[in-house]
Amino acid sequence: MPGSFVYRQTNKMQPLKDKVAVVFAASGDIAGAVARSFSDQGAKVYVTARNLDAVKALARELKAEAARVDAMKETEIDHFLQKVVADNGKLDVVFNGIGVSYNDMGGRPPTTQATFEQFMSPMEKLCGSQFLTSRVAARYMMETGSEGTILLLTAALSRSKIPNLAGITAASAAIEGMTRVMAAEFGGNGIKVICICSGALMETKRISGWIESVANQYGIPVEQIVSQYKAFDILKTVPTLKQLGDTAAFLASETGVAFNSHIVDVDCGKLNIL
Known part of the structure; x- marks a missing residue:
C-alpha cells in the first residue's frame, strides 16, 4: 500500500527514528558532531557535559535536553x-566523547621522566570514564530490555609508535580491549558494544591545540607537524567531523549490528596504523 511504502521510506531515511540517545562530554567537537548526526537520523537526543553552559547552545540547535553530568562520576x-x-x-x-588535553598529561614527557600520575591520568580520565558510562548504560538497557548500542571512543594512538605518549597510548589500547570484553558480556542481552577509533581530526579544537602545544614545546613549525602526520595518508582526503558523526549514527542503527565488538577506524586509511 502507498502508505506503508512511505513509512518504510521514512524509516530508511531516519534509521534512528524513535530511538533515545545520550551523548556524554557533548561540549567537545566530536561528541557534538555525533549528537547532531543522531538528531538528524531521528533520535531523541540528550546532551551532557560538566559545564552545562557549554552544551546549552547545542541543545537548542537540536531541540535536545541538556544536563550537567560529570562523566567521571558514577553517581551523576x-x-x-x-x-x-x-x-x-x-x-x-x-x-561518550571524553578526551584529554595536552596539559592534562603534563605535555609529552619521556617515559623515564613522566610521573606515575602523568602516566595514569589519561587511563583514569579516558578509559575510566568509558568504563563508567558503558556499564551504567548497560544496566539500564538490561533492566528495560532496550537491546541498545554502546559506542565508545578511542584514538589511533592505540596502534601507533609515537614516543613520549605512553599514558594516552596505553589508555587508547585499553578502551579497545574493554570494548571486546563488554560486547561479550552484554551480548546475551541484545546489547552491542562498538568502539570508534578516530584519527586526528584537524578541524577539532583539541587536535589543533595539541599541535600548537607540541610545536611550542619542541620548537617545530606547526606546518611541519601537520605535514608529517599527513604523510601517512592513503587517500588525498581526511575524515571530517560530520563523517565521524554519521558513522556513529550508522553503527547505532540496526544495520550497525554487523560491527558488534569491533574497533571501527575513522581515518580514511593510514599507512602507519595496523
Missing part, C-alpha cells in the same frame, strides 16, 4: 540515566 551518570529511562521507558544509544 546513574542519576541522569535513571531520569532518561523514567521519562522514556528505555535507553537505546549511549556515546
Whole structure:
C-alpha cells in the first residue's frame, strides 16, 4: 500500500527514528558532531557535559535536553540515566566523547621522566570514564530490555609508535580491549558494544591545540607537524567531523549490528596504523 511504502521510506531515511540517545562530554567537537548526526537520523537526543553552559547552545540547535553530568562520576551518570529511562521507558544509544588535553598529561614527557600520575591520568580520565558510562548504560538497557548500542571512543594512538605518549597510548589500547570484553558480556542481552577509533581530526579544537602545544614545546613549525602526520595518508582526503558523526549514527542503527565488538577506524586509511 502507498502508505506503508512511505513509512518504510521514512524509516530508511531516519534509521534512528524513535530511538533515545545520550551523548556524554557533548561540549567537545566530536561528541557534538555525533549528537547532531543522531538528531538528524531521528533520535531523541540528550546532551551532557560538566559545564552545562557549554552544551546549552547545542541543545537548542537540536531541540535536545541538556544536563550537567560529570562523566567521571558514577553517581551523576546513574542519576541522569535513571531520569532518561523514567521519562522514556528505555535507553537505546549511549556515546561518550571524553578526551584529554595536552596539559592534562603534563605535555609529552619521556617515559623515564613522566610521573606515575602523568602516566595514569589519561587511563583514569579516558578509559575510566568509558568504563563508567558503558556499564551504567548497560544496566539500564538490561533492566528495560532496550537491546541498545554502546559506542565508545578511542584514538589511533592505540596502534601507533609515537614516543613520549605512553599514558594516552596505553589508555587508547585499553578502551579497545574493554570494548571486546563488554560486547561479550552484554551480548546475551541484545546489547552491542562498538568502539570508534578516530584519527586526528584537524578541524577539532583539541587536535589543533595539541599541535600548537607540541610545536611550542619542541620548537617545530606547526606546518611541519601537520605535514608529517599527513604523510601517512592513503587517500588525498581526511575524515571530517560530520563523517565521524554519521558513522556513529550508522553503527547505532540496526544495520550497525554487523560491527558488534569491533574497533571501527575513522581515518580514511593510514599507512602507519595496523
